[in-house]
Amino acid sequence: MKSYLQKRKKSTTSKNGKPSFHRNQPDSRNSTDNRNPNNRKKAEEVRLPPTLNSMLELLRKSEIRLSKEQVTQLWTFHNLLRARNTDQELTRIIGFEPIIIKHYVDSMIVGKFIELPSPIVDLGTGAGFPGIPLKIRYPHLRMTLAEPRPKRIAFLKEVIHALKLKNIEVFEHKVVSRSFRTPMKAVITRAVETIDKTMLRTSGCIEVGGLLVFLKGPAVDPEIVDVKKRFGEYFKLKEDKHYELPHTGHTRRLVVYEKIKSFPNENIVQKEETQEDVY
Numbered sequence: 400m401k402s403y404l405q406k407r408k409k410s411t412t413s414k415n416g417k418p419s420f421h422r423n424q425p426d427s428r429n430s431t432d433n434r435n436p437n438n439r440k441k442a443e444e445v446r447l448p449p450t451l452n453s454m455l456e457l458l459r460k461s462e463i464r465l466s467k468e469q470v471t472q473l474w475t476f477h478n479l480l481r482a483r484n485t486d487q488e489l490t491r492i493i494g495f496e497p498i499i500i501k502h503y504v505d506s507m508i509v510g511k512f513i514e515l516p517s518p519i520v521d522l523g524t525g526a527g528f529p530g531i532p533l534k535i536r537y538p539h540l541r542m543t544l545a546e547p548r549p550k551r552i553a554f555l556k557e558v559i560h561a562l563k564l565k566n567i568e569v570f571e572h573k574v575v576s577r578s579f580r581t582p583m584k585a586v587i588t589r590a591v592e593t594i595d596k597t598m599l600r601t602s603g604c605i606e607v608g609g610l611l612v613f614l615k616g617p618a619v620d621p622e623i624v625d626v627k628k629r630f631g632e633y634f635k636l637k638e639d640k641h642y643e644l645p646h647t648g649h650t651r652r653l654v655v656y657e658k659i660k661s662f663p664n665e666n667i668v669q670k671e672e673t674q675e676d677v678y
Contacts, residue, residue, distance in 0.1 A: 449495035457496065461504045461645040462511070465536065472535045472562045473503065479561060480526060483554050489526040500647055506532035506589070509614060512640055512653055516584035516610055517541045522574055522601065523591035527555055529614060530587070534567055542567040543581070545574045576603040576668050589614035594622045594654065598630055602668050605658050610637070613654040617641065623654065633660045 447453035451474050458465065465473065477498070484490055492498055506529030509515070518541035521530030530544045544555050546569065555569050572578050576599065583604045588597055594613055605611065611634070613619075626634065638655035662668050 447496060453495070454499055457499045458504065461500070461508065463504060463507055463536070469535050469538075472564075473532065475561055476527070476531055476535070476558055477503075479554070479558055483557075484526075488550055489554060490528075500644055501649070502528050503532050504644055505529070505614065505649075505651065507536045508642075508644070509533070509587075509612065509653060510537055512642070513612065513638060513655060515540060515587070515612070518543065518581075518583050519585040519587055520545055520570070520574075520579070520581075520583050520601075520604065522586055522588040522597060524555070525551055527558060529589050530567075531555075531558060531562075533587070534564055535562070538565075540566075543570050543583070544568070545570040545572075545579065547571065547573045574604075575600050579604050582606055583609060585610040585612060587612040587614070590616075594619075594626050594656075595629060598626070598634060598656070599668055602662050607658050607661060609658050611656045611658070613656075615652040615654055617650045617652050619652050619654060626656070633658065633662060635659050 447456065451470075454474065454477065455470065480489060480498070484493070487493065490498070490502065492501055509529065510533065515533070515537065517539065520543040521527075521533075522545050524530045524544040524546045527544065530542055534540055534542045544567065546552055546555060552569055552571050558564075559567055559569070570579060579601070580603045583601075584606070586597065586601045586605060586609075588611075591597070594611075597611060597613070601611065615622075623636065623639070627636070634656040636654070637657045638653060640653040642651055642653065643649060644651060
């Protein structure tokens with residue numbers, strides 16, 4: 400009769416004579432990853448492939464409707480952005496879905512909440528946000544893209560040519576009250592600087608009755624309080640809308656001011672302007 404140890408040795412040895420260690424191997428059905436609901440949920444999440452159909456699906460979920468020509472323009476813009484952004488100098492957002500949602504949808508959705516006047520200047524547009532997506536969705540807008548950095552200027556010009564956009568130009572300098580005097584009905588800007596600085600630097604182009612449109616994050620209350628204290632005589636808060644980018648949980652804030660009075664002394668404006676801003 401075989402001893403207990405001999406039986407034990409046989410049960411833990413494979414056919415080739417090597418230890419099998421089954422008793423110590425984890426059962427995949429009961430592994431820690433599969434037991435954890437959060438890990439299981441992550442495993443079940445499927446990223447959309449970076450295709451035109453995926454972009455259309457994300458736009459549809461965000462209630463952005465575009466014509467065939469507009470879709471072609473946006474997809475061309477997307478491919479140019481990916482091709483020219485090898486060093487991430489155009490944008491640090493590089494994932495397919497984040498680009499669609501945080502750049503394209505975030506830019507275009509503003510038209511759902513406010514009718515944008517024309518002509519309009521996109522201050523500190525960078526790689527064209529929000530100006531290019533807005534121009535694609537609302538081709539009637541006369542648009543100026545203000546951007547001083549050479550690589551981004553070259554990219555914007557390439558995009559305008561490739562998309563065959565009309566009534567759109569690039570202002571190749573930093574906007575300050577003395578440098579940009581072209582009359583505009585509106586300024587739009589996204590994540591460039593505080594509201595008060597934009598009010599100062601655009602004082603040379605925005606007429607009384609013109610709008611300043613700010614695409615902001617949710618924590619903009621201190622800026623609104625500061626503007627009321629300093630510039631309440633010259634600008635009236637027209638819109639302050641909290642919203643979410645559809646199906647993302649990303650909270651945003653649309654803040655719109657109307658210019659009701661011009662600054663009395665341009666020298667004061669120029670003195671207060673911050674000349675060191677990068678955009």
